[in-house]
Amino acid sequence: MSPLTSSTTSKVYLDTCVLVSASVHGSYKDLDIELEHQFYAKTVPLFEIIRKNVDKRVGIITFTIETQAIAVIANAVASELEEKAENITDPDLRAKLFESHTVFFDQCLAHLQENLSILQREPISQTEKDRWYPEVSTMYNNLQHIAERLDVNQLINANVTRRYRNTIRHEILEQYQKRYKQLLKLKSEPVEESDKIILCEAISLLHIYQQTISPHIRMYLASTDYHFSPSNSEGEITKQIKRRFQIICDWPDQIAKCLKSDGFA
């Protein structure tokens, strides 16, 4: 990729999971407790760049992402509370449980609000989103079809001679599983409607920016979801999204590296 000047040419659309991962952390020094979401550390470099370049409006979200993020955090805390409160009838104990969960929820909400304050919320009309939906849906349907027909054992039988098949099967199996990890995951967990809408929004935004900012704008989609981002090795879904829609999907820490090479300090 050729280097770009940061002021006009790169935008990052943040998926809900990235906003959630960046907001779910807490520190209670007097209790000697630090807790954080498993991907929190991966979001830190991206948010550092966004914060430093807040005037360039590099980090983008939409109403969909913001609404989903609050609900995801609330549901995560509430489901944990649900497990604990299920069999507790003592009112005082229940009150303590509710209270401790609320304090943690408030802390995550405060972090979410800090993060939202440095992101640009863009409006996208339903018509604009609907315009891309058929193409996005077709792409995922085709990939789902490929994923369902994917048989790693058959691939090994077709590509490795019988003589070596048994001795190197294990090694080859691992290689294929790594290579097709994104498709294999798609097979077990098909794409959700909300993911399709997120991709439609990213494409809509790219087209708006191409018309209003620069035709050469570079659009990233930061996500920890393998329905967009690579899973270890570069996957078929990520490649197709880039080829069809010119959206570069990757993990937040990798997007941070891309932004640095685009000229963002």
Next chain:
Amino acid sequence: MIHLGIKSVFNYITGMRSDLNRMEAESFVDSSFTTKIDTLDLELTKMKDYWVNQKEVAVGSAFIFYSAMHNAKLVLGKMKQRFQNVDKTGDNPTIACDSLLVLPIISEVYQKTVQAAEEKQRLNPFLPNATLKLISTLRTTAKLVSLLPALNEEVNAIDKKQLKKTAVELDKKFVASNLLNDI
């Protein structure tokens, strides 16, 4: 302390807003307003306790309405503190103007929570998310006008042993699961 019925709470908040408007117009803050804050706080406490022990609604939804009351009480607590210290801090009439910004949101949060309490098993499925948005709006507005206590103030007020236990359990959850699957 006066006990209000649910319907009277809305009238009471309207009355409080009139008082604040007067204070703002006269540039004079009446510190006895704290008594009215206490009365409203008591009503919110009752509603907060109601959601802790509510069994007809899923705990997940009850938690959201509980949390709404908790946050409204946090803001009222900070409001009271500023009214009490108005002579020392010269927070006059700023505290009246700031309170006027958050009281309508508190009223709306309370209205949603009352609606949920009335609907119970027939709970409108959009109500928990609408309440979450309101909690977020309340916190953002309150923070802008210095009516949201710092997180450590909130933590200091609760049972540390239970908080530690909850934090450890939540940490396990956040490390182990994909939260998006829980929505």
